[in-house]
Amino acid sequence: xxxxxxxxxxxxxxxxxxxxxxxxxxxxxxxxxxxxxxxxxxxxxxxxxxxxxxxxxxxxxxxxxxxxxxxxxxxxxxxxxxxxxxxxxxxxxxxxxxxxxxxxxxxxxxxxxxxxxxxxxxxxxxxxxxxxxxxxxxxxxxxxxxxxxxxxxxxxxxxxxxxxxxxxxxxxxxxxxxxxxxxxxxxxxxxxxxxxxxxxxxxxxxxxxxxxxxxxxxxxxxxxxxxxxxxxxxxxxxxxxxxxxxxxxxxxxxxxxxxxxxxxxxxxxxxxxxxxxxxxxxxxxxxxxxxxxxxxxxxxxxxxxxxxxx
Amino acid sequence: xxxxxxxxxxxxxxxxxxxxxxxxxxxxxxxxxxxxxxxxxxxxxxxxxxxxxxxxxxxxxxxxxxxxxxxxxxxxxxxxxxxxxxxxxxxxxxxxxxxxxxxxxxxxxxxxxxxxxxxxxxxxxxxxxxxxxxxxxxxxxxxxxxxxxxxxxxxxxxxxxxxxxxxxxxxxxxxxxxxxxxxxxxxxxxxxxxxxxxxxxxxxxxxxxxxxxxxxxxxxxxxxxxxxxxxxxxxxxxxxxxxxxxxxxxxxxxxxxxxxxxxxxxxxxxxxxxxxxxxxxxxxxx
Numbered sequence: 122x123x124x125x126x127x128x129x130x131x132x133x134x135x136x137x138x139x140x141x142x143x144x145x146x147x148x149x150x151x152x153x154x155x156x157x158x159x160x161x162x163x164x165x166x167x168x169x170x171x172x173x174x175x176x177x178x179x180x181x182x183x184x185x186x187x188x189x190x191x192x193x194x195x196x197x198x199x200x201x202x203x204x205x206x207x208x209x210x211x212x213x214x215x216x217x218x219x220x221x222x223x224x225x226x227x228x229x230x231x232x233x234x235x236x237x238x239x240x241x242x243x244x245x246x247x248x249x250x251x252x253x254x255x256x257x258x259x260x261x262x263x264x265x266x267x268x269x270x271x272x273x274x275x276x277x278x279x280x281x282x283x284x285x286x287x288x289x290x291x292x293x294x295x296x297x298x299x300x301x302x303x304x305x306x307x308x309x310x311x312x313x314x315x316x317x318x319x320x321x322x323x324x325x326x327x328x329x330x331x332x333x334x335x336x337x338x339x340x341x342x343x344x345x346x347x348x349x350x351x352x353x354x355x356x357x358x359x360x361x362x363x364x365x366x367x368x369x370x371x372x373x374x375x376x377x378x379x380x381x382x383x384x385x386x387x388x389x390x391x392x393x394x395x396x397x398x399x400x401x402x403x404x405x406x407x408x409x410x411x412x413x414x415x416x417x418x419x420x421x422x423x424x425x426x427x428x429x430x431x
Numbered sequence: 432x433x434x435x436x437x438x439x440x441x442x443x444x445x446x447x448x449x450x451x452x453x454x455x456x457x458x459x460x461x462x463x464x465x466x467x468x469x470x471x472x473x474x475x476x477x478x479x480x481x482x483x484x485x486x487x488x489x490x491x492x493x494x495x496x497x498x499x500x501x502x503x504x505x506x507x508x509x510x511x512x513x514x515x516x517x518x519x520x521x522x523x524x525x526x527x528x529x530x531x532x533x534x535x536x537x538x539x540x541x542x543x544x545x546x547x548x549x550x551x552x553x554x555x556x557x558x559x560x561x562x563x564x565x566x567x568x569x570x571x572x573x574x575x576x577x578x579x580x581x582x583x584x585x586x587x588x589x590x591x592x593x594x595x596x597x598x599x600x601x602x603x604x605x606x607x608x609x610x611x612x613x614x615x616x617x618x619x620x621x622x623x624x625x626x627x628x629x630x631x632x633x634x635x636x637x638x639x640x641x642x643x644x645x646x647x648x649x650x651x652x653x654x655x656x657x658x659x660x661x662x663x664x665x666x667x668x669x670x671x672x673x674x675x676x677x678x679x680x681x682x683x684x685x686x687x688x689x690x691x692x693x694x695x696x697x698x699x700x701x702x703x704x705x706x707x708x709x710x711x712x713x714x715x716x717x
Contacts, residue, residue, distance in 0.1 A: 144542075146620075147541055147542070147543075147620065148541070148542075148543040150541070150619075150620040150621075151537050151541035151543045151546075152543070154533050154534070154536075154537040154541075154620075154621075154624075155534060155537055155549060157530070158530055158533075158534045158553075158590055159549070161530075161589065161590050162552065162553055162556060162590070165564075165568075165586065165587060165589075166556040166559060166564070167552075167556070168567070169563075169564045169567030169568060169571070170559050170563065170564065170567075172567040172570075173563045173564065173566060173567055176566060176567070183570070183573075229460065229463065232456050232459075232460055233460055235453075235456075236453075236456070236457055236460060238457065239461070241703075243460050243461055243464045244707070245699075245703060246461075246464030246465065246467055246468050247463070247464050247467050248699075248707065249467065249468050249471060249696070249699070250467055250468070250470070250471065252645065252695045252696065252698075252699050252706075253471065253649075253692045253695065253696075254648070254649040254651075254666070254667050254670075254688075254691045254692060254695070255649060255651065255667075256649070256651045256667035256668075256670060256671050256691075257667065257670055257687070257688035257689075257691040257692055258470060258471075258474075258688065258692070260670070260671075260674045260684050260685075260687075260688050261470050261471075261473065261474045261685065261688055262470060264473075264477070264681050264684065264685065265470060265473070267681075270486040271485065271486065271679070271681060273473060273488060276488045277488075305467065305470070308467070309467070310710065313707055313710045313711060314710070314711070316711070317710075317711035366560065366562065368651070368652055369651045369652070369667075372651075372655075372671070373671055373674075376671065376674075376675050377675075390562050390652070393562055394652075394656070397565070397566055397569075398569075398656055403566055403570075406566060407563075407566050410560075410562050410563040410565075410566065411563065413560060413562055413563065414558075414559065414560055414563045417558070417560050418558055421558060
């Protein structure tokens with residue numbers, strides 16, 4: 122009825138429209154504003170979500186029609202050694218990368234917060250990498266990690282007589298080398314957020330603590346860190362999600378053998394990409410995305426849980 | 432809402448009280464910061480070197496030259512990718528600024544049945560990772576002939592739950608009296624939103640615009656999947672394929688990387704305060 126009133130002929134439109142109460146008119150306006158977005162979210166977000174679940178139960182290479190195979194893809198996944206390797210890689214990025222980057226970011230923010238001289242300039246230095254294109258800077262880091270006579274780090278090492286390191290060419294150093302790049306790229310954002318969190322703590326708390334004779338360490342432990350908890354939890358989740366979805370830097374730093382050497386740096390998103398768009402095994406790739414979705418959901422729910430029990 | 436004074440000075444500087452420890456901390460912070468920008472500086476430095484100078488690892492090139500830039504730009508692909516990225520990031524940003532704030536405003540300021548449900552539905556899409564949607568999007572695009580087109584690259588990001596949520600938070604701080612006054616003046620609901628409410632949330636709009644632009648400018652995963660012809664590559668995807676083809680010509684790769692980075696760095700230098708404040712705002716809201 123509401124829609125009809127608007128699309129009726131122009132003559133009757135005015136009269137019908139005027140008969141509505143102000144409240145009804147506003148409701149009609151609201152749904153008119155929401156019409157296109159509802160179509161968008163339904164079509165581009167919700168429908169594909171259900172479709173992804175459905176595809177994960179099929180065997181499908183795009184060319185032939187999809188065949189329902191039940192849980193076969195998931196069964197294959199559980200018994201796929203490559204998946205478990207990728208799973209381990211992804212969690213190594215997450216479990217090692219998140220604490221390191223958060224500790225560094227907090228230390229920088231904590232001390233930078235007290236620095237007045239050239240504060241803005243130093244902050245900008247830390248923040249700058251966050252604004253660069255990950256795909257572009259991955260190539261810069263790839264150059265940094267090259268053997269002599271090209272790479273920067275090996276060049277420095279050789280000047281001090283330290284043996285050459287293989288970095289990206291090694292199955293043990295490849296993943297940490299990429300992790301450093303990822304930490305570097307995300308650090309500035311974390312510093313800024315920590316700075317905002319520190320600024321949001323009312324200075325009266327600190328004054329009261331000083332009057333009570335608390336030392337710097339006690340203030341940090343009893344006031345700063347507890348009051349910073351929401352910020353920290355947000356950053357832990359944000360950074361974890363970032364590491365769980367790591368792709369751009371790995372793909373570009375190992376593009377001659379994506380995820381190599383021998384899959385030692387490959388994260389789950391790269392496996393999804395290769396399964397779907399190199400092997401065109403859509404059902405199997407969709408099952409992998411469902412697993413990723415589940416992991417991300419658990420991480421997000423943990424955040425809600427931790428914040429609720431403040 | 433927490434007030435953020437990014438550049439506020441809590442205590443006046445007292446020169447008499449500077450201790451050696453503070454100087455040490457300041458120096459360490461500065462050195463750390465310089466270490467952070469070192470890869471960026473070396474990227475520019477190497478891009479100004481000739482092929483034979485690349486092995487000279489000094490930061491300041493012995494004989495800086497813009498030859499690499501001329502070479503990289505002259506094959507035309509880079510300018511094309513640059514244009515593609517600019518067009519795509521701008522269009523998606525305009526769409527987000529319009530729709531995210533329209534939806535955020537409606538959810539914040541209108542009373543109707545189903546409002547909470549719509550809000551939760553949109554918010555819940557935050558939980559769905561892009562990686563899960565790319566396969567259905569790819570199939571949808573291939574059926575509708577959206578593969579390898581601007582629209583194909585852009586359509587998934589035309590509205591975002593993050594932007595909607597951000598704008599809803601800010602519109603809630605706009606006093607109803609302002610809107611009511613406009614209503615009495617005879618403005619319709621669309622005009623009230625566009626002419627009265629929107630200017631009141633300008634800081635949030637600029638934060639949203641900066642985020643959306645930056646996100647789309649640097650986006651790699653979906654553009655990599657949906658494009659196949661070189662002419663439609665975005666800058667990151669083009670750069671990736673360009674660098675791959677350069678083998679070990681690092682001065683060329685660095686020039687490409689520098690070209691992809693320069694626009695965002697320029698924008699940052701111009702809008703530094705806005706950006707830092709925007710990140711703080713969005714971070715605290717999120």
